[in-house]
Amino acid sequence: MRHILRRAGFYLIALWAAATFNFIIPRLMPGDPAEAYIARLRAQQITREQIEAIRQEFGVDPNVPIWKQYFDYLNGILHGHLGISVSQFPMQVTDILRQSLPWTVGLVGAALIVSFCLGSLIGMLIGWKRGSWYDTIVPPILTFFSAIPYFWMALALVYVFGVGLSWFPTDSGYDVYSATPGWNFDFISSVVQHAILPVITLVIGTLAGWVLIMRNMMVTTLSEDYVLMAQAKGLSQRRVMLNYAARNAILPSITSFSISLGLVVSGSLLTEMVFNYPGIGFALFRGVQGNDYALVEGCFLVIALAVLIANFLSELAYAFLDPRVRRS
Amino acid sequence: MHITNVTNQHSASSAILSQAKGRGSSMLRIIASNPKIAIGVGVVAFFVLIALAAPLLTPYDPTASIVTGSLPPSSEHIFGTTGLGQDMFAQIVYGARISLLIGFCAAIGSTLLQVFFGLTSAYFGGLVDDVLSLIINVFLVLPGLPLTIVLASLASTNAANKNEFVIALVLLFTSWSYGARVLRAQTLSLKEREFIAAARASGETSLRIIFAEILPNEVALVATTFIGTFVYAIGAEVALEFLGLGDTSQASWGEILYWAQNNAALIVGKWWQFVPAGLCVAVLCAGLTFINFGIDEISNPRLRNEKPPKDPKQTKRVAA
Numbered sequence: 001m002r003h004i005l006r007r008a009g010f011y012l013i014a015l016w017a018a019a020t021f022n023f024i025i026p027r028l029m030p031g032d033p034a035e036a037y038i039a040r041l042r043a044q045q046i047t048r049e050q051i052e053a054i055r056q057e058f059g060v061d062p063n064v065p066i067w068k069q070y071f072d073y074l075n076g077i078l079h080g081h082l083g084i085s086v087s088q089f090p091m092q093v094t095d096i097l098r099q100s101l102p103w104t105v106g107l108v109g110a111a112l113i114v115s116f117c118l119g120s121l122i123g124m125l126i127g128w129k130r131g132s133w134y135d136t137i138v139p140p141i142l143t144f145f146s147a148i149p150y151f152w153m154a155l156a157l158v159y160v161f162g163v164g165l166s167w168f169p170t171d172s173g174y175d176v177y178s179a180t181p182g183w184n185f186d187f188i189s190s191v192v193q194h195a196i197l198p199v200i201t202l203v204i205g206t207l208a209g210w211v212l213i214m215r216n217m218m219v220t221t222l223s224e225d226y227v228l229m230a231q232a233k234g235l236s237q238r239r240v241m242l243n244y245a246a247r248n249a250i251l252p253s254i255t256s257f258s259i260s261l262g263l264v265v266s267g268s269l270l271t272e273m274v275f276n277y278p279g280i281g282f283a284l285f286r287g288v289q290g291n292d293y294a295l296v297e298g299c300f301l302v303i304a305l306a307v308l309i310a311n312f313l314s315e316l317a318y319a320f321l322d323p324r325v326r327r328s
Numbered sequence: 329m330h331i332t333n334v335t336n337q338h339s340a341s342s343a344i345l346s347q348a349k350g351r352g353s354s355m356l357r358i359i360a361s362n363p364k365i366a367i368g369v370g371v372v373a374f375f376v377l378i379a380l381a382a383p384l385l386t387p388y389d390p391t392a393s394i395v396t397g398s399l400p401p402s403s404e405h406i407f408g409t410t411g412l413g414q415d416m417f418a419q420i421v422y423g424a425r426i427s428l429l430i431g432f433c434a435a436i437g438s439t440l441l442q443v444f445f446g447l448t449s450a451y452f453g454g455l456v457d458d459v460l461s462l463i464i465n466v467f468l469v470l471p472g473l474p475l476t477i478v479l480a481s482l483a484s485t486n487a488a489n490k491n492e493f494v495i496a497l498v499l500l501f502t503s504w505s506y507g508a509r510v511l512r513a514q515t516l517s518l519k520e521r522e523f524i525a526a527a528r529a530s531g532e533t534s535l536r537i538i539f540a541e542i543l544p545n546e547v548a549l550v551a552t553t554f555i556g557t558f559v560y561a562i563g564a565e566v567a568l569e570f571l572g573l574g575d576t577s578q579a580s581w582g583e584i585l586y587w588a589q590n591n592a593a594l595i596v597g598k599w600w601q602f603v604p605a606g607l608c609v610a611v612l613c614a615g616l617t618f619i620n621f622g623i624d625e626i627s628n629p630r631l632r633n634e635k636p637p638k639d640p641k642q643t644k645r646v647a648a
Contacts, residue, residue, distance in 0.1 A: 014466045021475070025482050140618070147559070147613035149566055152585065152606035159594045266473030270567055274589075284474070288481045288571055300478045307471045 007315055011308045018304040022297040023073050027066075082298040087290030093298035096283055101302060103173050104279035107195060108268050111202035112261070118203070119210025120253055124246045126211070127218025139212060146208035150267040154201045154274035161197060168197050173278045194277075201271045206264055213256060217249035224248075255318060261310050265303060358626065365622030371615025375608070379424040388415040390422040390579035398593070401600050408600035410584070411591040419579040420604050426580035427562055427609070430492050434499035434561040439554045441504040446511025447538050447546075451519055461512065467505035476502045476564055480573040491575045495568055499561045507553030514549055518542050548627045555620045559613045566609050581605040 064072075076082070082093040126135045145153075162170030169175065174190040221227065222245055230244045272281030280299050287295035360366060378385065388394060393413040401408040407416035449460035479498045518524065519542065527541050543550075568574060569582025576583055588594070588601035 010462075010465065011469070013462065014469050017466045018470055018475075022478070025479060139621075140614075143617050143621075144610060144614040147563075147617060148606065148610040149563055149570075151567060151570055152602070152609070155585075155589070155594055155602060156606070159599065163595060163597070262469075262471045265471050269473060269477070270570075273571070284477060285571065288477065288573065291481075293482065296478055296481055300474050303471050303474045308469060311469055 003319060004316065007312065011312050014308055015305065018301060018308075019074065019077055022301060023070055026293060026297075077301070082301070083294035085287075085292055085295045087286055087292035087295065093294050096295065097280070097298055097302050100278060100280045100283045101306070103277060104265075104268055104272065104281065105306070106191075107198055107202070107272070107277065107279060108261075108264050110195065111199045111206070111268070112257075112264050114199065115203045115206045115264075116210055116253070116257070119207045120214045120246075120250060122207075123211040123214025124218055124241065124249070127215040127222070127249070128241050128245065130215075130219050130222070135215075139208070139215065142208035142211055145204050146206070148205070149270075150201060150205050151270040151274050153204055154198070154271045157197050157201055158274065169194050170197060171276050194275075198268075198271045198275050198277055202264060202267050205267050206260065209256075209260060209263075210253060213253050214249060217252050218245055221245045221249040254314075257314050261314075262307055265307060269303075362622040362626060364618045364625065368615045368618030368620075368622060371611060372619070375424050375428060375612050375615075378421050379428050382418075382421040382425060385421050386415065386418040388418040390414060390418040391577070398591075398598050398601060400598075407604045408598075410587060410601060411593065412587075414579070416584070416600060416604060419584055420581070420608060423580040423584060423605065424608065426492060426578060427565060427582075427612075430496045430499070430565050431558050431562040434496045434503065434565075435554055435558040437496075437500040438504040438557045438561070439507065439550065441500070442507035442511055442553055442557075443543065443550060445504070445508040447515050447542060449508075450512040450515035451534065451538050451542065461509075464505050464508045464512065467502075468509060472502050472560075473564060473567070476568065477571065477573070480568050492565075492578065492580070495565055495574055496561075498568075499564055503557050503560050503564075507557060510553055511546060511549060514546055515542055518545055548623055552620050552623050555616050555623075559616045562609065562613055562616075566605075581609055 080094050082097070085091045085093050085096055088096060122138065126132075126138055129135055148156075158170045161167045173194050174187060175194070180187060227240060227244050230240045235244075268279065269281030269284060271277070272279045273285040276282060280303060284296060284299040286292070287299060358365065391414060394415060395405075395409055395413040397409075397413055398411045399405060399409045399413075405415050405417065407420060409415055410419065445460055445464055449457045449464070476498055479501065480495060483494045483498060524537060524541060527537050532541070565574075566582040566585065569580060570585045570589065572586055574580070574582055574586075576586060582605075584605040585602055588598075588605075591598075591601070593599075593601035
């Protein structure tokens with residue numbers, strides 16, 4: 001229990017750090033976000049009072065001391081007030097994020113599960129047959145594929161399967177013209193169809209990591225005495241591979257689940273931008289293009305929050321699985 | 329916790345060093361003895377040579393419009409031309425300079441931070457370790473690329489800041505935590521060794537022990553984290569430029585892709601605008617990763633592709 005509380009404390013500190021970055025960085029840069037926004041409005045001849053009002057809205061009023069700005073900012077976050085989006089005026093940033101989050105969670109979740117299962121399976125097989133021809137060929141090929149930038153892989157898939165072969169849709173999260181959002185067959189099948197290419201992009205990018213961890217752990221586990229013992233008992237090769245070697249080799253993969261989560265989220269951001277997928281990544285992209293700092297910062301906060309919660313959950317699961325962690 | 333397997337892999341990280349000394353200190357031997365390192369070094373050397381020899385390889389200025397419109401590859405322009413009629417091959421070879429330089433600068437700076445945070449926190453322990461590892465872990469757990477995008481977009485608030493130097497700085501700032509944690513774990517086990525106790529007993533200063541006694545024993549580990557950071561920095565730099573957060577008037581790999589996307593080159597089937605740059609990034613990063621695999625194999629003999637210590641068939645015969 002103490003261990004869990006300590007970890008919870010750590011994640012709160014991490015979250016606070018994320019929020020503080022958001023506060024400090026814009027103020028360190030020459031020219032604040034409000035100024036950039038004002039400069040855009042200058043053509044419409046705004047008054048001094050309007051400028052003051054805008055500065056207040058952005059929380060960068062020079063008359064307010066910096067520590068008060070900071071506490072107002074933290075207070076705003078705690079009450080779910082992330083400001084108003086400039087690029088999608090007058091939408092609240094919170095509302096935009098609420099619409100986008102489920103798409104990203106679905107995409108990342110699907111990609112993570114497919115990639116983990118497939119990668120661990122391949123890693124197990126090539127680790128078992130270490131030194132065979134496919135053990136020499138598969139890892140380098142996968143490494144090459146994972147070195148391809150996510151967005152470039154996404155572009156290539158759009159080109160080949162979307163534009164060239166027209167097998168899959170390449171734009172948006174569902175067919176906006178024929179399907180109405182809700183629990184109906186049309187909408188769900190449309191969502192699945194639209195998710196196939198983005199998920200493939202993410203799986204290709206992350207597969208190599210799972211394969212290599214699993215392969216290396218398999219090789220290490222195979223030299224353990226209990227594997228030899230299992231073979232000596234005359235158990236079938238299949239049983240030794242699955243129940244003795246793989247079962248122990250997969251533990252580090254489970255622990256690296258949390259680290260890889262950050263990577264998949266990053267990949268998903270870039271992938272969404274290419275596919276115009278209506279998730280957080282696309283919202284971030286529009287924020288970046290429209291100099292919409294409230295939206296950009298809001299996206300970062302939500303991503304950070306989601307990743308931190310997921311990390312915390314995976315640590316809880318691990319403490320549950322491995323009693324040694326709880327005691328240390 | 330999730331770091332344990334990494335440290336295991338590197339538990340014999342000084343092996344590469346002792347091996348080098350045992351064979352007459354020749355780096356070339358190490359490179360030649362491991363095919364993965366040889367391939368990786370070959371690929372990286374190829375790109376470095378291209379970047380250095382850019383003016384000799386192409387007569388064109390990468391930013392000058394020499395023809396009208398985007399022409400497909402021909403004998404005159406082997407990679408075709410961009411939407412603005414610039415020679416794509418010239419953009420690629422000059423772009424190699426920018427990508428390599430930014431990746432290298434970010435990785436060097438990041439590695440220095442990693443060494444500083446990892447070694448000092450592990451060596452001093454106590455309160456110093458508590459504070460420094462808290463900072464390391466916070467940076468580790470915050471999602472890297474989103475933070476990078478936020479920093480880069482805030483940094484480029486006014487156009488004067490929009491340059492490659494700012495991107496390198498942002499990448500440096502967001503990429504050091506993982507390596508720092510790996511180095512910290514390794515230092516924790518190293519500092520219990522006898523030669524450190526001996527150094528301390530003979531009155532060496534902490535600074536000297538950290539940098540002259542511990543650091544040389546972690547050269548292989550520092551090298552792998554450096555290369556890992558290099559790969560990350562190149563990929564992230566291309567991604568940031570692709571998002572339009574770099575200097576869009578430059579000819580670099582990320583900018584090539586940015587313009588290809590902006591001109592909808594894909595939809596109209598102008599594949600030559602985006603294939604060369606993407607392939608270059610992939611090949612260069614794969615080459616660097618290969619070097620890392622090679623170093624791993626040298627420092628962890630269990631991963632080598634030699635004859636397995638226990639042949640399954642043989643053991644089966646024993647069982648029967």
